[in-house]
Each structure stands twice: as C-alpha cells, then as structure tokens.
Amino acid sequence: MVSPLFPDDFPIPLCRSVVDTHVHPRMSELERISPEAMAAELVADMDRAGVAVAGILGRVLPPRQNEDFIRTGNDYTIAMVRAFPDRLYGLCYVNPSLDPAWVRDELDRCLSQPEMRGVKQEIDVNARDPRMEVVMERAMHYRCPVLFHCLLMNPWSFSEELKAWQAASSDPNDIAWLAQAFPDVPIQMAHLEGVGIAGIDAVASLPNVMIDTSGYLPFTGSLEYAIECVGADRIIFGTDWPGRGYPNQLGRIYGAGLTEEEQDKILFRNARSFWKLDDSFAATSRRREGVGHEHH
Amino acid sequence: MSIIDVNALFGHWPIQRRRYHTLAELDAAYERCQIDEVWLSAAESILAPDPMEHDLQLFRSLRGHPRFRPVLTLRPTLRYRTEKLLVEAESGIDGMRPVACKVFPNYHSYPVNGPEMETAALVAKAFRCPLLVQIQLNDIRSQPPVMEVAPVDVTALAEFARKHPELNIIALSVTSGELKNLKSGGPHLHADMAFLDGKDALTGADEIVGAERLCFGSMAGLAYPEAALLKLFWTDLGAETIRRIAEAGWHLKGRERLP
Numbered sequence: 001m002v003s004p005l006f007p008d009d010f011p012i013p014l015c016r017s018v019v020d021t022h023v024h025p026r027m028s029e030l031e032r033i034s035p036e037a038m039a040a041e042l043v044a045d046m047d048r049a050g051v052a053v054a055g056i057l058g059r060v061l062p063p064r065q066n067e068d069f070i071r072t073g074n075d076y077t078i079a080m081v082r083a084f085p086d087r088l089y090g091l092c093y094v095n096p097s098l099d100p101a102w103v104r105d106e107l108d109r110c111l112s113q114p115e116m117r118g119v120k121q122e123i124d125v126n127a128r129d130p131r132m133e134v135v136m137e138r139a140m141h142y143r144c145p146v147l148f149h150c151l152l153m154n155p156w157s158f159s160e161e162l163k164a165w166q167a168a169s170s171d172p173n174d175i176a177w178l179a180q181a182f183p184d185v186p187i188q189m190a191h192l193e194g195v196g197i198a199g200i201d202a203v204a205s206l207p208n209v210m211i212d213t214s215g216y217l218p219f220t221g222s223l224e225y226a227i228e229c230v231g232a233d234r235i236i237f238g239t240d241w242p243g244r245g246y247p248n249q250l251g252r253i254y255g256a257g258l259t260e261e262e263q264d265k266i267l268f269r270n271a272r273s274f275w276k277l278d279d280s281f282a283a284t285s286r287r288r289e290g291v292g293h294e295h296h
Numbered sequence: 297m298s299i300i301d302v303n304a305l306f307g308h309w310p311i312q313r314r315r316y317h318t319l320a321e322l323d324a325a326y327e328r329c330q331i332d333e334v335w336l337s338a339a340e341s342i343l344a345p346d347p348m349e350h351d352l353q354l355f356r357s358l359r360g361h362p363r364f365r366p367v368l369t370l371r372p373t374l375r376y377r378t379e380k381l382l383v384e385a386e387s388g389i390d391g392m393r394p395v396a397c398k399v400f401p402n403y404h405s406y407p408v409n410g411p412e413m414e415t416a417a418l419v420a421k422a423f424r425c426p427l428l429v430q431i432q433l434n435d436i437r438s439q440p441p442v443m444e445v446a447p448v449d450v451t452a453l454a455e456f457a458r459k460h461p462e463l464n465i466i467a468l469s470v471t472s473g474e475l476k477n478l479k480s481g482g483p484h485l486h487a488d489m490a491f492l493d494g495k496d497a498l499t500g501a502d503e504i505v506g507a508e509r510l511c512f513g514s515m516a517g518l519a520y521p522e523a524a525l526l527k528l529f530w531t532d533l534g535a536e537t538i539r540r541i542a543e544a545g546w547h548l549k550g551r552e553r554l555p
Contacts, residue, residue, distance in 0.1 A: 007529070011330045153437045156441070196438065217491055218523035219312060220316070245493050246530065247526035
C-alpha cells in the first residue's frame with residue numbers, strides 16, 4: 001500500500017524495494033503492544049516507504065539490562081520476525097557486562113534460531129572492552145555480523161544521568177580497534193552522520209566495517225564524503241525507525257547526487273549480501289518510479 | 297500547488313561539509329524537487345561581526361532571481377545597524393526588500409524575552425515582513441567544542457509571540473519534541489517542518505499545534521530539500537492540508553512579491 005497523497009508526477013524517482021537495516025520496536029511499549037501488532041505497524045510504514053525488508057535491533061535501551069529483561073526483549077524481536085518472516089529479520093541484543101556464561105548462552109539461544117541474523121551492541125560496554133570477546137567469538141562461530149551503535153559526540157549539553165549512560169559508548173576509533181582485532185567478523189558501524197567525517201576516516205581502511213546511514217537529521221556532507229572515501233560498497237541504508245522517519249532518512253540518499261548504481265548498493269544490494277538475505281525474503285530490484293505510479 | 301521553502305541558507309558554514317557550493321547548484325536541487333520559491337539567508341551572516349557585509353552580497357546576487365527571495369539576517373545587538381535598517385526600511389536593502397528577517401538569538405547571545413528581540417520585532421514590522429527565529433542549526437551532539445550553542449528556548453519564544461500578535465513569526469528547525477511548547481504562542485506563531493522527524497512526523501505536528509501553523513521548510517543548503525519534500529507528502533493529513541503547508545509562506549509574507 002502506498003499513500004494515495006503522492007502525486008503521479010512526484011519529482012523524485014523512488015526505489016520501491018529498500019532494505020532498512022536499522023529499526024527498533026517502540027522500546028518503551030513492549031509490555032503494552034503485542035509483537036505481532038508492533039510488527040504490523042512497522043510493515044505498514046515500510047509499505048508506504050517502499051521498504052521490502054527491515055532488520056529489527058530490539059530493545060537495546062535502557063543500558064545495563066538484566067538477564068530477564070534482555071531475554072524478554074529478544075523473544076519479542078523473534079516474535080515480530082515470525083509475524084512477517086519474509087519482511088523482517090532480527091538481531092540479538094546482549095549486555096556483555098553480565099556473566100559471560102549467560103551472555104554466551106543467550107547468544108547461542110538466539111543465533112541458533114532462523115529469525116536472528118546477527119548481534120546488536122549498544123552502550124553497555126565499550127568496543128575495546130575485553131568482555132566483548134565472547135560476543136565476537138560467537139559472531140564468528142555463527143558467521144554473522146555485529147551491528148554496533150557508534151557516535152562521535154560532544155556531550156557538553158548532556159545531563160549527568162545521560163553522561164553516565166554514555167560512559168562506555170563507543171566512538172569510531174573504538175569500532176576500528178574492534179574491527180582490527182576481529183577481522184573476520186563483519187561489523188556494521190551505526191549512524192553515518194553521528195560519526196561524521198572523522199568516523200568515516202577511522203574505518204576507511206577496514207574492509208570488514210560497513211557504515212550505516214541511520215539516524216540524525218538529513219544534513220548534507222557526510223554521505224558525499226563517505227562515497228568519496230570508502231565508496232558505495234561500504235555504505236548501508238538504515239533509519240533508526242520509529243524515532244527517525246523514512247522521509248528524512250531516504251531524503252539523504254535521494255539528495256546526495258548518487259548514481260542509480262550507488263543508490264542501489266546503499267538502499268538494498270549491500271544489505272542483501274551483508275545480512276545474507278536469501279530468496280525467502282521479499283524481492284528487491286532496481287525498479288524506480290514515482291510513488292503515485294506505483295499506487296495506480 | 298506551489299511549494300515555498302521558508303527555511304534555507306546559502307554560503308560557507310564552517311562546522312559542516314557543504315553539498316551546494318554555488319547558487320546554481322542549490323537552485324538545481326530545488327528545480328529537481330519542483331519547489332517554487334525559497335527564502336534564502338546568508339550562512340556567513342550568522343558568524344560575521346556585522347551580517348550586512350554578507351547580506352549585501354546575497355541580496356545583490358539574488359536580484360531578479362526567479363526562485364530565491366533574500367532574507368535579512370538581523371543582529372539586534374548592533375544598535376547602529378538596526379537604527380540604519382529602520383531608516384532604510386522603505387527603500388530596502390540596496391533597493392530590494394527582504395522577504396523576511398531572520399534572527400539567531402543563541403548564536404548572538406541574547407534571550408528571546410529581552411530587549412534585543414523587541415528590536416528585531418521593530419525591524420521586521422518596519423519591513424512589513426515575518427520574523428524568522430532559528431531555533432537551532434544542527435544536532436547538538438555534533439557541535440564542536442568551539443561552538444557549543446544550545447537551542448532557543450521555545451517556551452520563551454511563545455511568550456514573546458503573545459506580546460506581538462500582529463507579527464507573523466516562524467520558528468525554524470524546531471524539533472517534534474519542542475513543538476508542544478510553541479502551542480501557547482498564538483496562531484501567528486508558526487513552525488517549519490525541517491527538523492520534524494519520527495514516524496508520522498507531520499501528523500503528530502498537526503495534533504500538537506495544528507497544520508494551519510506549519511510551513512514547508514527544509515533548511516537546505518545545510519540539509520537536503522528532498523527530505524522535506526518527502527515529508528510533506530508522507531502524511532495522511534489530506535491533499536488540502538498538504539497544500540496549505542506547502543503554500544504557507546505565501547500567506548505569511550505580508551506583502552505582494554516584489555522584484
């Protein structure tokens with residue numbers, strides 16, 4: 001279903017088969033809304049946006065979650081994927097500061113299920129923390145990627161509480177360190193605009209790092225620099241939905257003056273390869289058209 | 297339907313890599329998006345000791361331009377400049393009238409409930425144009441240590457607006473979270489949509505302040521106009537409401553289009 005409000009002559013040629021590699025459930029509402037309903041809400045928005053497939057990163061906040069809370073969140077992700085198995089895939093979230101044996105068990109429990117295709121790491125421990133070893137070792141075992149939250153921030157405006165939350169968060173240099181330590185593990189470094197030009201430079205020489213475009217407002221400059229510096233093969237589309245909406249995140253891709261081939265790589269081709277999205281998932285293609293044409 | 301972008305800047309902005317290096321490049325982006333009119337201010341005027349140096353260049357380069365309308369950057373703490381502007385309001389800036397006056401209270405270090413904003417209101421009224429108040433220009437988390445600038449206090453802006461019911465005011469680059477604090481400012485206090493974000497951003501904004509107080513705005517050249525265009529149509533608000541938001545700038549100009 002596509003919004004009938006888009007005019008037939010909408011001036012931007014839109015790709016109608018995007019892969020969004022960075023989506024969350026509405027994290028504060030997992031107790032109130034069933035995973036099936038949450039998945040249906042997401043898929044309805046994906047349909048309007050021309051998004052064929054999305055990766056669900058789960059309930060990754062607040063930081064320092066305990067075992068039960070994490071397990072509940074991962075089960076919720078799995079249930080969302082089961083509601084739309086050809087449209088959604090899941091990432092398992094763990095807090096590596098917990099007992100390593102439990103972390104390993106939870107990773108095994110999740111990654112052995114077909115709904116889970118990788119691991120999400122947030123801000124519980126820094127990427128350089130030795131406790132990350134169990135996460136990377138299991139990712140290697142299951143040959144799956146790790147998606148790491150990453151920002152290069154100036155926290156001058158943060159409250160003390162927020163600063164405490166962010167104390168262990170990883171910057172691009174930390175991600176680069178991890179990628180060098182585990183060159184066989186594919187890593188998706190989140191938030192292109194949040195890591196900025198310094199972040200792109202930090203991982204430029206590391207072929208196992210993919211940079212995702214999720215988050216922030218659609219400022220110019222970073223995507224163009226990333227194309228110049230690492231090329232379209234190393235950039236992957238994501239949104240950070242529902243905190244971020246599709247128009248701003250897609251607008252960045254459509255506004256950056258990319259060739260159609262570069263757009264295809266960023267919007268779906270890289271994701272299909274990186275996340276091993278086989279033919280059981282909804283099709284993606286080069287097809288482009290005005291949204292109104294799609295509707296009719 | 298015409299689309300008027302009330303929130304655009306052109307020029308060098310030292311903390312962000314630019315996409316549009318010439319007016320022609322920016323114009324081409326707007327042409328691709330089929331956006332008819334753009335209210336453009338000079339980015340350099342924000343940091344310049346006296347904005348007029350760069351404003352004059354901008355006004356002269358936009359003379360007769362079919363799409364771009366010049367916006368005057370006000371720094372009301374420069375008393376000599378504001379007094380001169382008040383005298384020159386009838387004749388215009390180098391013979392041209394600004395489509396709007398824009399202020400950057402937190403970049404120029406004055407509160408929105410102080411005498412500086414009263415001066416800004418006086419100048420905007422003299423030019424018979426709306427007053428644009430830039431709430432923020434970037435994500436606060438990405439600001440470099442040498443330029444840490446908090447967003448404008450939107451609650452205080454609403455208070456200021458209540459004192460000037462005859463002046464159209466547009467809060468530029470207000471976030472979805474800040475919108476609720478604009479509500480009490482009255483029907484003449486508007487918001488552009490450049491920084492609205494999240495699922496159903498425009499529908500949510502309509503619920504908070506009403507679509508009649510929303511204007512199309514992109515904050516291009518620091519952001520992509522394509523994002524604002526997608527946002528405009530990505531809503532269930534209905535074709536008539538979309539048209540109203542797209543054309544809001546026409547109704548807020550307060551004067552006929554001038555050469």
